[in-house]
Amino acid sequence: MALVLRFLNGAYIFRHCPKPYASCPYLVTRFADYCSSSLQNPVAASGRTSSQRKSEGDLQGHHQREVALDIASPEEKPEVSFDKAIKDEIKDHFRRLKDDIVNHWIGPEGRPLHEVLMEQAKVVWQFRGKEDLDKWVVTSDKSIGGRSEVFLKMGKNNQSALLYGTLSSEVPKDGESGRSGYCAMISRIPRGPFEKKRAYDWSQFNTLYLRVRGDGRPWMVNIREDTDIIQRKNQMYSYFMFTRGGPYWQEVKIPFSKFFFSNQGRIRDAQYQLLLDKISSIGFTLADKVDGPFFLEIDFIGVFTDPAHTEEFAYENSPELNPRLFK
Amino acid sequence: MKPLVLTTIMSTVILGTITVLMSSHWLMIWIGFEMNMLAIIPVLMKSFNPRTMEASTKYFLAQATASMLLMLGVIINLLLTGQWTVLNTPHPITSNMMTVAMAMKLGLSPFHFWMPEVAQGISLSSGMILLTWQKIAPLSVLYQISPSVNPNLLMTMAAMSVLVGGWGGLNQTQLRKILAYSSIAHMGWMVAVTTYNPTLMLLNLTIYIMMTLGTFMLFILSSSTTTLSLSHMWNKTPLITSLVLAIMLSLGGLPPLSGFIPKWMITYELTKNNMVTAAMFMAMTALLNLYFYMRLTYATALTMFPSTNAMKMKWQFENMKNTTLMSPLIVSSTMLLPLTPMMLAMF
Numbered sequence: 040m041a042l043v044l045r046f047l048n049g050a051y052i053f054r055h056c057p058k059p060y061a062s063c064p065y066l067v068t069r070f071a072d073y074c075s076s077s078l079q080n081p082v083a084a085s086g087r088t089s090s091q092r093k094s095e096g097d098l099q100g101h102h103q104r105e106v107a108l109d110i111a112s113p114e115e116k117p118e119v120s121f122d123k124a125i126k127d128e129i130k131d132h133f134r135r136l137k138d139d140i141v142n143h144w145i146g147p148e149g150r151p152l153h154e155v156l157m158e159q160a161k162v163v164w165q166f167r168g169k170e171d172l173d174k175w176v177v178t179s180d181k182s183i184g185g186r187s188e189v190f191l192k193m194g195k196n197n198q199s200a201l202l203y204g205t206l207s208s209e210v211p212k213d214g215e216s217g218r219s220g221y222c223a224m225i226s227r228i229p230r231g232p233f234e235k236k237r238a239y240d241w242s243q244f245n246t247l248y249l250r251v252r253g254d255g256r257p258w259m260v261n262i263r264e265d266t267d268i269i270q271r272k273n274q275m276y277s278y279f280m281f282t283r284g285g286p287y288w289q290e291v292k293i294p295f296s297k298f299f300f301s302n303q304g305r306i307r308d309a310q311y312q313l314l315l316d317k318i319s320s321i322g323f324t325l326a327d328k329v330d331g332p333f334f335l336e337i338d339f340i341g342v343f344t345d346p347a348h349t350e351e352f353a354y355e356n357s358p359e360l361n362p363r364l365f366k
Numbered sequence: 367m368k369p370l371v372l373t374t375i376m377s378t379v380i381l382g383t384i385t386v387l388m389s390s391h392w393l394m395i396w397i398g399f400e401m402n403m404l405a406i407i408p409v410l411m412k413s414f415n416p417r418t419m420e421a422s423t424k425y426f427l428a429q430a431t432a433s434m435l436l437m438l439g440v441i442i443n444l445l446l447t448g449q450w451t452v453l454n455t456p457h458p459i460t461s462n463m464m465t466v467a468m469a470m471k472l473g474l475s476p477f478h479f480w481m482p483e484v485a486q487g488i489s490l491s492s493g494m495i496l497l498t499w500q501k502i503a504p505l506s507v508l509y510q511i512s513p514s515v516n517p518n519l520l521m522t523m524a525a526m527s528v529l530v531g532g533w534g535g536l537n538q539t540q541l542r543k544i545l546a547y548s549s550i551a552h553m554g555w556m557v558a559v560t561t562y563n564p565t566l567m568l569l570n571l572t573i574y575i576m577m578t579l580g581t582f583m584l585f586i587l588s589s590s591t592t593t594l595s596l597s598h599m600w601n602k603t604p605l606i607t608s609l610v611l612a613i614m615l616s617l618g619g620l621p622p623l624s625g626f627i628p629k630w631m632i633t634y635e636l637t638k639n640n641m642v643t644a645a646m647f648m649a650m651t652a653l654l655n656l657y658f659y660m661r662l663t664y665a666t667a668l669t670m671f672p673s674t675n676a677m678k679m680k681w682q683f684e685n686m687k688n689t690t691l692m693s694p695l696i697v698s699s700t701m702l703l704p705l706t707p708m709m710l711a712m713f
């Protein structure tokens with residue numbers, strides 16, 4: 040089932056995308072989504088109006104001018120092969136299964152136990168090549184009919200990732216939205232063989248470390264836990280990241296104890312500690328109600344143990360605010 | 367939780383299990399299971415957070431499905447035999463159905479997937495109850511229907527459980543998950559001998575409960591939920607560190623500790639009944655369990671992992687947690703091997 044889904048998401052395409060076939064509208068959309076991680080930033084389920092497609096095409100053209108170095112060389116011919124795609128996909132999954140079994144034998148995360156236990160800092164995401172961008176998804180209020188735009192590309196010398204775009208808090212005129220104006224960059228959920236969901240175990244670290252360079256705008260860092268329950272997919276833990284805007288890089292350290300809990304976009308009175316053994320994804324959101332361009336350059340995202348930080352949870356629950364917890 | 371509420375809930379948990387133990391009517395057994403399940407849910411959610419809620423939901427779904435399957439087996443048994451009594455030999459179809467229902471309740475493979483997730487999501491004290499007390503009722507039902515249980519089905523599930531318990535626990539760093547996989551493996555050993563000598567199953571259960579309770583109490587005393595926090599225990603309580611060494615090796619079934627008794631007796635019983643291959647397979651896969659216990663022991667007691675200076679000050683603070691039962695449990699978890707003939711005579 041997972042293989043069929045992967046195939047429908049995009050056939051095997053060597054770096055250069057062919058024109059979409061008019062007879063397969065479903066595949067048309069999926070081709071555009073799959074092959075454009077380098078050439079075009081994947082946008083979450085957008086509206087289906089032709090005007091939006093046109094504006095996307097314009098933006099894509101604009102973006103392609105900026106990333107001219109990404110165009111494939113003339114020697115590489117575009118090739119679409121159904122059989123090869125399926126075979127390669129199956130081989131890839133079985134190879135990952137074999138690696139999984141071997142790594143399971145070696146130790147946690149494929150490394151010996153003493154190495155994992157003595158680790159005090161770890162770089163989880165870094166941006167050194169196009170394949171690092173594939174681990175992220177960018178989204179904006181375009182999915183609800185807004186006018187914000189967001190793109191993700193590699194920075195200069197392939198040493199960082201640049202998240203940029205334009206924020207627009209113009210409310211979509213659909214009769215139901217009251218507010219608008221957000222752009223986000225979310226990491227993809229790590230997958231194992233046969234698309235099995237995985238989670239990060241950061242239980243031996245206590246602080247998030249980010250090396251970023253922004254434009255002075257306030258961002259929100261969101262962490263989601265791995266869950267099997269649908270209702271919990273709207274729950275996340277957030278904290279603020281204030282960028283300085285100067286030419287110098289900024290090292291942001293956020294202890295995990297500071298993250299506050301929110302459900303369905305609302306900060307809850309009852310606060311719970313962020314449990315670090317099953318982290319699913321991290322995201323950066325900009326929603327500061329200031330229209331205009333923005334950018335955020337990210338060098339790497341890591342976690343480390345700060346021995347001076349002993350706080351377990353920064354917020355307390357009180358019987359007045361949440362009596363249910365104190366029954 | 368308020369004391370009155372906690373007393374009521376815990377009484378219901380205990381009453382549910384005792385109802386199952388004392389009943390000879392299938393409907394009363396089912397009622398006992400339901401009482402026990404519904405009362406344990408708030409115990410699992412004692413420290414309320416989204417993770418415990420998810421763990422309790424998963425536990426409820428697994429147990430409710432098993433109870434449903436048990437009820438289906440009971441009703442089919444009623445249709446085929448016209449009897450509600452437990453002691454009457456049920457029809458093979460119904461005994462298989464009941465076996466599968468009990469396997470789901472116990473977390474035997476291939477119905478074990480809920481066990482590590484639930485154990486990881488709840489607190490240490492709730493996990494202690496889940497992995498010890500909650501095993502008594504399903505095993506008592508298996509004990510009662512053991513003459514009519516399909517031995518091939520049970521042996522297959524037992525072998526798979528020992529393998530899954532050993533393999534799954536291999537690269538875990540979370541202690542509750544390690545103990546959950548340990549529970550799966552031990553349940554495999556217990557049900558393997560059920561059709562040949564059910565009293566050995568009870569002996570294994572008793573020793574397993576003592577060892578698991580002792581382990582959990584040690585972890586609760588040091589508030590350790592990960593291998594890393596356990597590896598820093600040498601800083602805070604060196605005596606407890608050495609006890610962790612003993613109890614881990616006992617859980618792994620190494621002689622001359624208590625944990626060796628059930629493995630030895632079960633292997634002997636299986637060999638007596640010409641199940642040499644199964645006994646050999648289970649003994650070899652038990653080495654996987656021993657491997658991850660040894661790894662825990664290595665990290666905890668055999669090496670002194672580097673730690674910060676802040677940890678070294680904890681020795682001066684007296685531990686205020688209740689340790690009444692810890693001493694007898696640890697003694698009985700490690701030093702009972704010489705009493706094996708007496709225990710065999712008792713059971």
